[in-house]
Amino acid sequence: PAQVQARGLAVQTLVRVEQRNLLAERVAAELRARNDFEKAPGVVRRFLTGPWSQVLAQARLEVSDASPVSPADSPALRYSDILPDLLWSSQLALASLNRPRLVKVIPGVLRTLREGLDSIDYPREKTESFFQALMGLHEAAYKTQRSEPAPHDEPPSVQHELDDEPWMQRTEARDSCLMDDSFTDGPSTQVSTQPAFLETRPLQRDWADLKAEMAGQGAQVLPVGTWVDVLQDGQAMRWQITWASPHGTLFLFTGANGRSLSMTKRGLERLLEQDRLRVVAHHGVVDEALDEVARQAWINSSRS
Structure with missing residues (x-):
């Protein structure tokens, strides 16, 4: 609970x-x-x-x-x-x-x-x-004295003035279990000992293509139910995407022990760039087993 x-x-x-x-x-x-x-x-x-x-x-x-x-x-x-x-x-x-x-x-x-x-x-x-x-x-x-020439301000900067990382308060980062290196009291200290379990098969995928798709489609590329391995503290931890925000800027993951981990879209992209996040399956073996049971039941009922 x-x-x-x-x-x-x-x-x-x-x-x-x-x-x-x-x-x-x-x-x-x-x-x-x-x-x-x-x-x-x-x-x-x-x-x-x-x-x-x-x-x-x-x-x-x-x-x-x-x-x-x-x-x-x-x-x-x-x-x-x-x-x-x-x-x-x-x-x-x-x-x-x-x-x-x-x-x-x-x-x-x-x-x-x-x-x-x-x-x-x-x-x-x-x-x-x-x-x-x-x-x-x-x-x-x-x-500056009135008798002095009026100083000239610096010309406007062309630097992009908005970070693409969603802003979070510290309490919000804690409540959402945000995975972020800037929050040392975040979820990374909670999941470092979680063992990876092996019920999913690696999914062969070109990561450059995946990143390009993420930029254009957001959460649709990593739908709810996707299993991923996240390299954290030198150990690969397995998580499932269990929720994505309506606009695809934030994701919530659930581990095998029921704990939660949230991540921004930019955070996902950084982990992909660093080869610290890999998609292992779009749904788990349990889902496949249930599908197989349903298929076999349908075959059996059609034969009877």
Whole structure:
């Protein structure tokens, strides 16, 4: 029962993660469409289309579940309202021309940014790293004198600003048993001693073709029921795909002992690239045996 409950929690968590990430992609597109977005420094643009889009997405998802609040107290509204001040204050050429406004808006912007990042449990070290970069921009704008030539911002970066890896909070990674090297307390410590069992036959497959199919078709290439061997801690562990998210970005595996393991689509692709994941069968020998029993029963009934 405990394993069934854990699997239910994992599925529920993964559904929420995919829903938030899909909404965050739309939020990021909205942010890029702003007139003041492209002139902001690259570090600010990457922050907005990365963690801050997750903050806005989660706040919007929580609106329907929250008790009625006044517009001024809505986190989703507060997190959006600081965007003009954040983008303006990060542009040296503009912020340096109005130091009184800069001094006035900085405390509120920093306070709201920290509140939003805390709401998604964003790693503290990454939060402080961004704050240092942002405060460096603010300091440079404040120290620039009116008599000096207006400084020029760096040209917009062409670097892709969104990671294709779905964002998860640490609690979500734990609840969904995410296989990720960045979470040392994850499921890798739970399954390292699980023995592989030999009831399936290796499936001959060209891995380059499989990866190309995954890129185009998502979860359809590795359907629910597929058995895979995952090389983990130097040992091959056998898992079966027992659930895939509606959009094919997240997968849930179940081991022989009933424990669960989740993985992102990008994580699957990485394991394939590293030759750490191999498909051994699209269904187990138990399924084949049941099919054979049914076939034999049909033959026997037709003869009688």
